[in-house]
Amino acid sequence: MSFATRLIKFSAAALGATVLAGTAHAQGIQVAGSDAFNLPEDVTFIVEPSDPNVRRPTARVNGSIITGTDVDHRVALILSAQETALPEEEIQRLRLQVVRNLIDETLQIQEAAALEMPVSQEEVEQAYERFAVEAQGRSVEEMDAYLRSIGSSARSIKRQIMGELAWDRLLRRNVAPFVNVSEGEVQDLFERLQESRGTTEYRLGEIYLAATPANRQQVLANAQQIIAQLREGASFAAYARQFSQASSAIVGGDLGWIRLEQLQNPTLEAVAAGMTPGLVEGPVEIPGGFSILMMIDQRQIGMPDARDSILSLKQISITFPEGISQAEIEERGETFVETVGSMTGCGDANLRAAAIGAQTVDNDQILARQLPNPIQGILLQMNVGQSTPPFGELTPGGSLRVLMLCGRDDPRETQGPSTDQIMAQLEDERINRRAQRYLRDLRRDAVLEYN
Incomplete structure (x- = not known):
C-alpha cells in the first residue's frame, strides 16, 4: 500500500508542464518527456517562485485540512523509532515527506467515502487496540500515554490506520477483481522452481519510491537519505511503512521467500544475488522509480536448513x-560463570541457579533463525546440555546471561512455495502495479491548496 509520493516543485519545468499539459489535454494531444514541452533554456519568472524550504507544511486536500499539528505528530512518531538523532536538514526533508504521506492518506480516505465504502470509527478503534496490544504489548491507555510522551498522539496512529483500511478496501473492490493470473503461468513458474531445487531462495525487504523525469533527482536524494539512516540502525520496516509505495509497505516491506527471477527485473536480481543477510543496498534505479533492498534471510530451496530447527532453551x-560496587559485581559474575560452566545439563540447572540468586526462563518452541545471528551460530554448533558463553553487562543495573540448549528438533525437507502461494504472489505484484496507477490518478485529480 502506498503512503508517499506527491512532490510539489515550483520550478520552470513544473510551471511549464502545468500550462502546456492543460493545452495538450484540450487538443487531445498525448505528450511524454520534458522535450515535448519545448521549454526555453533561459527562463524569466513573472512571479517569483516560492522557496519550498520556508513553506509551511500544511495543506487542504479537496477541502480537507492537514494541520501543522498533524505533521508534527507524525514526525515525532517516526523520530521516536530512530536510534540516532537526525540532523535538522534531514528532519525538514522528513516533514515534507510526511506531508505527502498525509495527502495520500487523505485521498485514500476520501475515495473510499465517495464510493460509499467508508471506514467506520469503530473499525479504526478496534484496529488501534489490536496494534497497541499485539504489536506494542501495551494497553490502549498505556499506548495513548506513550504517544503523548514522545510528542505524538493516538489520533496520528488512527489516521494512518484509517488510510490503510480505506486503501485496502478500495483495492479489494476496484483493483483485485480485475487482476488475472492464469494457471499456465503459475504451473510454469512452479516447474521452474522445482527444477531449481537446492538453489538459493531469498527473503527480501523492499522500499519502492516512484519517480518521474521531473522529480528524479529529488526522489534519488530522498532514497539516499533513507539508506544512510538504515545503515545507522533505523528500522527498515518502519521506513517501509512510511515511505514505500509498494503494496508490501503495509507489512514493513517484507516480500517473503522468493526466487530472484520472481523479482522480474534483471537489475534487482543482480543486486540481490550479491547480498548477504542484514545488508541494505540501493537506491537501485528501475522503471518508474528507485528500489531499496534489504536481505532479511537466505535458504536453499527444498533442502533442510539448520536454522529452521526448533530449539528448547533455558x-x-x-x-x-543498582548501588553495588564494581568489585562485588565482578565477584558475582565470576561465581555465575563458574556455576553455569559446571552444570551438566538442564535437569539440575534450576536448583543450582537459584543457589546463586540467578533466574531461569524456559522456552521450548524457539525457531533458530529468529535468534540474533551471533547466538544463532553458536547454538547450532552445540550439543544438548551445553551453554553459550556468558553475555551481558557487568555494570550496576546490568545483567549476565547464558542460553542452555535443552533440546533440538531438526527441520524436514521442504518443497518450496506451493502453486497457491505462487499465484498469490503474482496477483500481489499485479495489484501493486495497478494500485500505483490508481493513486497517481487520485493525486492528479486532487485540488491541493498549501498555506
Whole structure:
C-alpha cells in the first residue's frame, strides 16, 4: 500500500508542464518527456517562485485540512523509532515527506467515502487496540500515554490506520477483481522452481519510491537519505511503512521467500544475488522509480536448513542491583560463570541457579533463525546440555546471561512455495502495479491548496 509520493516543485519545468499539459489535454494531444514541452533554456519568472524550504507544511486536500499539528505528530512518531538523532536538514526533508504521506492518506480516505465504502470509527478503534496490544504489548491507555510522551498522539496512529483500511478496501473492490493470473503461468513458474531445487531462495525487504523525469533527482536524494539512516540502525520496516509505495509497505516491506527471477527485473536480481543477510543496498534505479533492498534471510530451496530447527532453551541470568560496587559485581559474575560452566545439563540447572540468586526462563518452541545471528551460530554448533558463553553487562543495573540448549528438533525437507502461494504472489505484484496507477490518478485529480 502506498503512503508517499506527491512532490510539489515550483520550478520552470513544473510551471511549464502545468500550462502546456492543460493545452495538450484540450487538443487531445498525448505528450511524454520534458522535450515535448519545448521549454526555453533561459527562463524569466513573472512571479517569483516560492522557496519550498520556508513553506509551511500544511495543506487542504479537496477541502480537507492537514494541520501543522498533524505533521508534527507524525514526525515525532517516526523520530521516536530512530536510534540516532537526525540532523535538522534531514528532519525538514522528513516533514515534507510526511506531508505527502498525509495527502495520500487523505485521498485514500476520501475515495473510499465517495464510493460509499467508508471506514467506520469503530473499525479504526478496534484496529488501534489490536496494534497497541499485539504489536506494542501495551494497553490502549498505556499506548495513548506513550504517544503523548514522545510528542505524538493516538489520533496520528488512527489516521494512518484509517488510510490503510480505506486503501485496502478500495483495492479489494476496484483493483483485485480485475487482476488475472492464469494457471499456465503459475504451473510454469512452479516447474521452474522445482527444477531449481537446492538453489538459493531469498527473503527480501523492499522500499519502492516512484519517480518521474521531473522529480528524479529529488526522489534519488530522498532514497539516499533513507539508506544512510538504515545503515545507522533505523528500522527498515518502519521506513517501509512510511515511505514505500509498494503494496508490501503495509507489512514493513517484507516480500517473503522468493526466487530472484520472481523479482522480474534483471537489475534487482543482480543486486540481490550479491547480498548477504542484514545488508541494505540501493537506491537501485528501475522503471518508474528507485528500489531499496534489504536481505532479511537466505535458504536453499527444498533442502533442510539448520536454522529452521526448533530449539528448547533455558535462559539463566543474574541481575546486578543498582548501588553495588564494581568489585562485588565482578565477584558475582565470576561465581555465575563458574556455576553455569559446571552444570551438566538442564535437569539440575534450576536448583543450582537459584543457589546463586540467578533466574531461569524456559522456552521450548524457539525457531533458530529468529535468534540474533551471533547466538544463532553458536547454538547450532552445540550439543544438548551445553551453554553459550556468558553475555551481558557487568555494570550496576546490568545483567549476565547464558542460553542452555535443552533440546533440538531438526527441520524436514521442504518443497518450496506451493502453486497457491505462487499465484498469490503474482496477483500481489499485479495489484501493486495497478494500485500505483490508481493513486497517481487520485493525486492528479486532487485540488491541493498549501498555506
